[in-house]
Amino acid sequence: MRITSPAFKENARLALADPQLQQALGNVRSGFIDKRETAVDALPEFEALRDSARAIKDHALQNLDLYLEAYEAKVLASGGHVHWAETAEDARNIILGICRSAGARTVTKGKSMITEEIALNEFLEENGIRPVETDLVEYIIQLRREHPSHIIAPAVHVTQAQVEADFRRVHDHLPVARDLSEPEALLGEARRVLRSKYFEADVGITGANFLVAETGSSVIVTNEGNGDLTQILGKVHVVVASIEKIVPTLEDTAQILRVLARSATGQDMSVYTTVSTGPRRWGDPDGPAEYHVVIIDNGRSAMLGSDFQDMLRCIRCGACMNHCPVYHAVGGHAYGWVYPGPMGAVLTPSLVGVDKAGHLPNASTFCGRCESVCPMKIPLPRMMRHWREREFERALNPAAARYGLKAWAFLARRPALYQAVTATGMRLLSLLGGRKRRLSWLPLGGSWTKHREFPAPEGSTFLRQMKARARP
Amino acid sequence: MSPRDAILAKVRAALKTEAGDDARRRKIMARLRKAPAGVIPARGQLPPAERTELFCQMAEKLFASVHRLKRHDEVPKAVAAYLRARNLPAAVRMGEDPRLEAMPWDGLRAFSVRRGASDGDDDAGVSYAFAGIAETGTVVMLSGADNPSTINFLPEHHIVVVDAASIQGDLESAIAGVRTHFGRGRMPRTVNLISGPSRSGDIEQKLVLGAHGPRALHLIVVG
Numbered sequence: 287m288r289i290t291s292p293a294f295k296e297n298a299r300l301a302l303a304d305p306q307l308q309q310a311l312g313n314v315r316s317g318f319i320d321k322r323e324t325a326v327d328a329l330p331e332f333e334a335l336r337d338s339a340r341a342i343k344d345h346a347l348q349n350l351d352l353y354l355e356a357y358e359a360k361v362l363a364s365g366g367h368v369h370w371a372e373t374a375e376d377a378r379n380i381i382l383g384i385c386r387s388a389g390a391r392t393v394t395k396g397k398s399m400i401t402e403e404i405a406l407n408e409f410l411e412e413n414g415i416r417p418v419e420t421d422l423v424e425y426i427i428q429l430r431r432e433h434p435s436h437i438i439a440p441a442v443h444v445t446q447a448q449v450e451a452d453f454r455r456v457h458d459h460l461p462v463a464r465d466l467s468e469p470e471a472l473l474g475e476a477r478r479v480l481r482s483k484y485f486e487a488d489v490g491i492t493g494a495n496f497l498v499a500e501t502g503s504s505v506i507v508t509n510e511g512n513g514d515l516t517q518i519l520g521k522v523h524v525v526v527a528s529i530e531k532i533v534p535t536l537e538d539t540a541q542i543l544r545v546l547a548r549s550a551t552g553q554d555m556s557v558y559t560t561v562s563t564g565p566r567r568w569g570d571p572d573g574p575a576e577y578h579v580v581i582i583d584n585g586r587s588a589m590l591g592s593d594f595q596d597m598l599r600c601i602r603c604g605a606c607m608n609h610c611p612v613y614h615a616v617g618g619h620a621y622g623w624v625y626p627g628p629m630g631a632v633l634t635p636s637l638v639g640v641d642k643a644g645h646l647p648n649a650s651t652f653c654g655r656c657e658s659v660c661p662m663k664i665p666l667p668r669m670m671r672h673w674r675e676r677e678f679e680r681a682l683n684p685a686a687a688r689y690g691l692k693a694w695a696f697l698a699r700r701p702a703l704y705q706a707v708t709a710t711g712m713r714l715l716s717l718l719g720g721r722k723r724r725l726s727w728l729p730l731g732g733s734w735t736k737h738r739e740f741p742a743p744e745g746s747t748f749l750r751q752m753k754a755r756a757r758p
Numbered sequence: 759m760s761p762r763d764a765i766l767a768k769v770r771a772a773l774k775t776e777a778g779d780d781a782r783r784r785k786i787m788a789r790l791r792k793a794p795a796g797v798i799p800a801r802g803q804l805p806p807a808e809r810t811e812l813f814c815q816m817a818e819k820l821f822a823s824v825h826r827l828k829r830h831d832e833v834p835k836a837v838a839a840y841l842r843a844r845n846l847p848a849a850v851r852m853g854e855d856p857r858l859e860a861m862p863w864d865g866l867r868a869f870s871v872r873r874g875a876s877d878g879d880d881d882a883g884v885s886y887a888f889a890g891i892a893e894t895g896t897v898v899m900l901s902g903a904d905n906p907s908t909i910n911f912l913p914e915h916h917i918v919v920v921d922a923a924s925i926q927g928d929l930e931s932a933i934a935g936v937r938t939h940f941g942r943g944r945m946p947r948t949v950n951l952i953s954g955p956s957r958s959g960d961i962e963q964k965l966v967l968g969a970h971g972p973r974a975l976h977l978i979v980v981g
Binding site for chain 2: 310313316317318329330331334335338342348349350351352353354355356358360364368370371372376420422423439441442445446449469470472473474477480481485499500501502503509510511512514515518519529534535536537538540541543544551553554555556557558559560561562563564565566567569570571572573581583587588590591592
């Protein structure tokens, strides 16, 4: 998909002015947070499980080469095929090759962010193959020719009324007078329309939440059952996953599953956790005849051993964005690529470059809620700060910000001067505040005071007050 | 260099390690064999009767319905009653599981049992669970001719027979059961862990049961 991250500021301005989006975002604020908290409070071992899950992923990443080899050997032993893709383009071509050799005209797809990352749908369409998204909301997104705005609730920006309008527009073979006023009716209609697609499809494509080295299995976690129908009913099942999805054993998978669903949707377990190992066996009455795994690097190996390695622990639960005040205000599309919110603010610069995505790590208040709810304890604010430093080192941020930072650094290294300047500045601002004791305009801070007034400083500086108190 | 080798080389360079590090390899292979258990929640660690009770409670919380029976030969009548109560045709789809075949389906009047994988035209399917998990009210289903995976997903009503004796306290114990059954490192094509009927909460966060999978999950717990 086209990256609009460089236009984050403009995207955010439009998002704030969009009443339908603001209405839909209210559901993020009210829904996810309470559900997660209830589920976490009901499991006394949750904190211990977070530590366990983090240790497992760290261990897997530290030995990723060996676990990848062990995983590959097991997939081959179970009759599956393994393909390796260094880049998104390689991955697209491999998948197209599998579809072509299966003679595929239609492919069904389970929800997968990695296929968004490699822009698979557009590529298949250009090559005469029709991708059909089967996850209810991914289907809605596809009808609207949009992209997901959230990694687990891709259409969280869409209201029910918009879904009804889309279904009436696209399902024009159905009676106009039908009642679609309830979510049940919308879901029922999508279920009926999509049922036949599973049977028509030659290839079913899913992502993977985990690749298990012990058994060569791929694991998906869903609530709707569409991922399962996609992989059981297609003649060929293609699993698309990036290298960091590897976990050593099924027990390790179980540990992480316990924190995944609780952090994502507040469920103890998602409805369907499916462990798939190879193609249809002798005597199996159903299941795919071929099983392929496409393992994608696309920038991950460069994160290993860097300041950003911890980000590879991410299990894509979405808790960070659900708790992010910036995400709540502007939604996912403003971030301009596949991964929004705090995890996107760290991952996007890693994968597409800080020159394109530099605004994202800056769009944070550093309130730290994301890190406090991250089941894998990823230090998201710290890594956003790393990106801000890289951006500064490479002179990518605007000149005013750079000179401002340099001026501040100059002062901060000279305490006496710093105190003199801040004390003078305070007195000046205090005078400017007048009797109202508020400033409606600040030099260099015009865009801040456009929306609220700045309280004028009162009394003495922090350091002077400290000194005064320290005296016996 | 093949893409495979290129990726592995990049990973090794980033980790500052080499391909021929045998000591590290031995450690990793040992960990894979040992499969250490991590933190096991206390919730499911109960004596058998309470464990079964917890399983039923957790399943009902997920909007599955639960019916407890003493004996296996009571199952067909319970299935017929379930269908009748919902005005469904007296017909089910099921696989070749010998435990299902041993049940007195012939004793039901005007009842049809279709064998094999589901073709999408079945209102109700019956499967036999490999295990239950009390911790979360989950059933563990294995693919194959005995219980084809399509029956787990295509019928609107999925009826699952669960032996009370097969109910484990936690997910790890169920995994250990699969490993004992198939041998270390070997798996059936598909293991489905199912926790309640299919659902979506994606339209404005309103929960609706019956997404692409079954609208209803009915558990018959025997023993």
